[in-house]
Amino acid sequence: MFAVHLMAFYFSKLKEDQIKKVDRFLYHMRLSDDTLLDIMRRFRAEMEKGLAKDTNPTAAVKMLPTFVRAIPDGSENGEFLSLDLGGSKFRVLKVQVAEEGKRHVQMESQFYPTPNEIIRGNGTELFEYVADCLADFMKSKDLKHKKLPLGLTFSFPCRQTKLEEGVLLSWTKKFKARGVQDTDVVSRLTKAMRRHKDMDVDILALVNDTVGTMMTCAYDDPYCEVGVIIGTGTNACYMEDMSNIDLVEGDEGRMCINTEWGAFGDDGALEDIRTEFDRELDLGSLNPGKQMFEKMISGLYLGELVRLILLKMAKAGLLFGGEKSSALHTKGKIETRHVAAMEKYKEGLANTREILVDLGLEPSEADCIAVQHVCTIVSFRSANLCAAALAAILTRLRENKKVERLRTTVGVDGTLYKIHPQYPKRLHKVVRKLVPSCDVRFLLSESGSTKGAAMVTAVASRVQAQRKQIDKVLALFRLTREQLVDVQAKMRAELEYGLKKKSHGLATVRMLPTYVCGLPDGTEKGKFLALDLGGTNFRVLLVKIRSGRRSVRMYNKIFAIPLEIMQGTGEELFDHIVQCIADFLDYMGLKGASLPLGFTFSFPCRQMSIDKGTLIGWTKGFKATDCEGEDVVDMLREAIKRRNEFDLDIVAVVNDTVGTMMTCGYEDPNCEIGLIAGTGSNMCYMEDMRNIEMVEGDEGKMCINTEWGGFGDNGCIDDIRTRYDTEVDEGSLNPGKQRYEKMTSGMYLGEIVRQILIDLTKQGLLFRGQISERLRTRGIFETKFLSQIESDRLALLQVRTILQQLGLDSTCEDSIVVKEVCGAVSRRAAQLCGAGLAAVVEKRREDQGLEHLRITVGVDGTLYKLHPHFSRILQETVKELAPRCDVTFMLSEDGSGKGAALITAVAKRLQQAQKEN
Ligand code: BG6
Ligand code: BG6
Ligand code: GLC
Ligand code: GLC
Numbered sequence: 001m002f003a004v005h006l007m008a009f010y011f012s013k014l015k016e017d018q019i020k021k022v023d024r025f026l027y028h029m030r031l032s033d034d035t036l037l038d039i040m041r042r043f044r045a046e047m048e049k050g051l052a053k054d055t056n057p058t059a060a061v062k063m064l065p066t067f068v069r070a071i072p073d074g075s076e077n078g079e080f081l082s083l084d085l086g087g088s089k090f091r092v093l094k095v096q097v098a099e100e101g102k103r104h105v106q107m108e109s110q111f112y113p114t115p116n117e118i119i120r121g122n123g124t125e126l127f128e129y130v131a132d133c134l135a136d137f138m139k140s141k142d143l144k145h146k147k148l149p150l151g152l153t154f155s156f157p158c159r160q161t162k163l164e165e166g167v168l169l170s171w172t173k174k175f176k177a178r179g180v181q182d183t184d185v186v187s188r189l190t191k192a193m194r195r196h197k198d199m200d201v202d203i204l205a206l207v208n209d210t211v212g213t214m215m216t217c218a219y220d221d222p223y224c225e226v227g228v229i230i231g232t233g234t235n236a237c238y239m240e241d242m243s244n245i246d247l248v249e250g251d252e253g254r255m256c257i258n259t260e261w262g263a264f265g266d267d268g269a270l271e272d273i274r275t276e277f278d279r280e281l282d283l284g285s286l287n288p289g290k291q292m293f294e295k296m297i298s299g300l301y302l303g304e305l306v307r308l309i310l311l312k313m314a315k316a317g318l319l320f321g322g323e324k325s326s327a328l329h330t331k332g333k334i335e336t337r338h339v340a341a342m343e344k345y346k347e348g349l350a351n352t353r354e355i356l357v358d359l360g361l362e363p364s365e366a367d368c369i370a371v372q373h374v375c376t377i378v379s380f381r382s383a384n385l386c387a388a389a390l391a392a393i394l395t396r397l398r399e400n401k402k403v404e405r406l407r408t409t410v411g412v413d414g415t416l417y418k419i420h421p422q423y424p425k426r427l428h429k430v431v432r433k434l435v436p437s438c439d440v441r442f443l444l445s446e447s448g449s450t451k452g453a454a455m456v457t458a459v460a461s462r463v464q465a466q467r468k469q470i471d472k473v474l475a476l477f478r479l480t481r482e483q484l485v486d487v488q489a490k491m492r493a494e495l496e497y498g499l500k501k502k503s504h505g506l507a508t509v510r511m512l513p514t515y516v517c518g519l520p521d522g523t524e525k526g527k528f529l530a531l532d533l534g535g536t537n538f539r540v541l542l543v544k545i546r547s548g549r550r551s552v553r554m555y556n557k558i559f560a561i562p563l564e565i566m567q568g569t570g571e572e573l574f575d576h577i578v579q580c581i582a583d584f585l586d587y588m589g590l591k592g593a594s595l596p597l598g599f600t601f602s603f604p605c606r607q608m609s610i611d612k613g614t615l616i617g618w619t620k621g622f623k624a625t626d627c628e629g630e631d632v633v634d635m636l637r638e639a640i641k642r643r644n645e646f647d648l649d650i651v652a653v654v655n656d657t658v659g660t661m662m663t664c665g666y667e668d669p670n671c672e673i674g675l676i677a678g679t680g681s682n683m684c685y686m687e688d689m690r691n692i693e694m695v696e697g698d699e700g701k702m703c704i705n706t707e708w709g710g711f712g713d714n715g716c717i718d719d720i721r722t723r724y725d726t727e728v729d730e731g732s733l734n735p736g737k738q739r740y741e742k743m744t745s746g747m748y749l750g751e752i753v754r755q756i757l758i759d760l761t762k763q764g765l766l767f768r769g770q771i772s773e774r775l776r777t778r779g780i781f782e783t784k785f786l787s788q789i790e791s792d793r794l795a796l797l798q799v800r801t802i803l804q805q806l807g808l809d810s811t812c813e814d815s816i817v818v819k820e821v822c823g824a825v826s827r828r829a830a831q832l833c834g835a836g837l838a839a840v841v842e843k844r845r846e847d848q849g850l851e852h853l854r855i856t857v858g859v860d861g862t863l864y865k866l867h868p869h870f871s872r873i874l875q876e877t878v879k880e881l882a883p884r885c886d887v888t889f890m891l892s893e894d895g896s897g898k899g900a901a902l903i904t905a906v907a908k909r910l911q912q913a914q915k916e917n
Contacts, residue, residue: 213448231414534602659896678861834877
């Protein structure tokens, strides 16, 4: 009995002495709580440095955006291939996610070796080897005939700009294949796979092993928002708020950040805690000077650290009686699995002896105890360091969420964590001590990181499928050159049709004579009133023209026309107009003055003279009753009479295209076309009288208001009209009419966009599938919003803000799609308009028998003026389709009121002359 006690005493004394000895020797490796808190603080600062745009380039901890934006929600499904390269084992897998609506993952896998000559040889050969293994796997699983998406777990630092791309920043751990750094590993592997003609694999996602691990664990525990690897290497990822990630556009939601914490200390930030053993180990590694933190922690290095320490202790005579074996001198002879075995609770000492003997040493009992304690100190330090960095991440998460207590789960994987008997316990304990305000659950990833990679791939493949659906819709708006040439030809035919007596009555492009026979010649003068009705704004103007100097002064006032007046009775409308005139005269101090008036009335009118115009039919947003078929000049006169306050001499009624042409023609006598691309779309041009069969006389020219908005009303462009155009038409005030206008003008483009958005939302491709009340509201997308959204200078966030102002709660992805939709719709509009214009200029060129035509187009309208791309695309199209015409576009700065006044001046002069005769 006594002997037993004595033995126990002896043993515990021996143990105590050995431990003391080792503790003294490795004093520097034992980190106090204060030191750990300090490291935690340092790591927090490193994270911030890596996240910020300015400091990222020099940051040691790279904080790489992964483009993984959400943890799995259970809706993932499909069959995927997966590669897992970079950990201790290389695996190829087939993953089946969610069978028959259940959360369920099935995996079949195969390990392949990664010999040093492959992972440290030529880069191209490495990828070819990987592709060969994949081919072999597919063959053995009979998958070669299938087209499968692939998720690549690639456990090295990669700079990603999208999910399916990653530029290798540097090799770490055991890999060092030549010519891979700074290249995109996805395209490298894709290229290598192309050698296998019978393989049809699409790499949809590149994920780091930390990300894969987090996703694997998150599939089972939705609280999981951190992934940690403590294996061959060490690293962590976590979900960061987008608003904190400078390197990626957008502020909404979160994105997983691969911290690459292994590089913590590469800038010297950990020099005070690194020991001589760390320095020696680093010098002998594949990547000296790199991965300082990793080299103090991970499985690839722990054994080696122990070996270096034992060697030094032996040399100092503190172990093995000063004896060293050649194995102890040899790099890599002690591995992490040895460290783990030596630290086993019960068999630890026996294992230690066995391992030391295997190393050719003759350890005493005391040596074994000491060596075991060396292992403990080294692996404890590893767990402590990991805990400090992890604690920093958890604190950041808690602060991001602005909560007092954080409940979260950390997904963990890696051989060191898995095989070391004490490691998890120690790590958990220290983390909880360092962040008492977090309730952390540690979840071991049982199935590696590929299950998570498959989740990411599943989402990516859903996104890809959705993208295809979106592209399909957008493709409807893409016109080929042939289609545009066809539109041009049809427009040309319609122009001719409308000019001919026998077909004029049925023509959809009405080709209305305007009785405007010449451009201003500079002799016009006088004071005129003008009305400008039918565009975005209703204006009353006073125009003073001075002859000789071609100078015009204008005063104008904008008046609102309430919707109920636009769509009320004709009498109400004209009374309202007269009321506005009265206000204006009052405002100008011209009460009672009787001035000649030019009436810009931007609707199709059949004219028999310059001062008579019978409204054929309302277009755009007007629908006042009892006006169609009536002379609008008469209606205005009667309204003036009804008011009985002043008299006006209505001299001319003018379409806005004509007014615009005249406004521009005053500056440029070559301006023989007027174009409006605004609320509505229309064009007028100077036609030879001999071609105008409806008007007597063959001499000179007359301006024709084409009213091309009605082009297509006979179905001739139905082949390019989409279901969205039909929808817009059916919901308009004039169904079946003005089909070309409805594809090209400001009043309708936003409506087309809205219809597309509704459809995409119904298909679940936008706004989370929720059609909001706002989206159901007709007219929410005005031209100005379309123009804003499409502005190149606008960041995505601003697009989102605009959409939010419109009451559409969009994500960043939604905003991208909305912008694309707007772009497709406005582009088609500009091209169609260009094709129409090309038809006219070509006609003019041919009619005059010219090889080349030089002509100016006077243009007005909010779409043309405000939209960032419309005018350019329109001009490009005209150039393309009418290459022999040199067309100058002249923006009408003063609106069509000026032109109307000029026309009035000429008409007045003619009136006068007639009277005098
Ligand atoms: C595996 C994962 O389980 O763990 C790999 O599937 C990961 O993706 C690896 O790289 C990390 O551990 P180790 O010890 O193999 O490097
Ligand atoms: C204005 C003209 O500048 O442009 C109007 O003065 C014309 O006559 C209008 O109708 C067309 O553009 P919008 O975009 O206002 O319809
Ligand atoms: C290395 C790699 C990192 C990986 C880790 C764990 O640190 O650089 O990308 O996550 O090892 O495998
Ligand atoms: C509508 C009108 C037309 C006008 C055009 C531009 O198409 O019918 O007369 O010129 O809009 O405002």
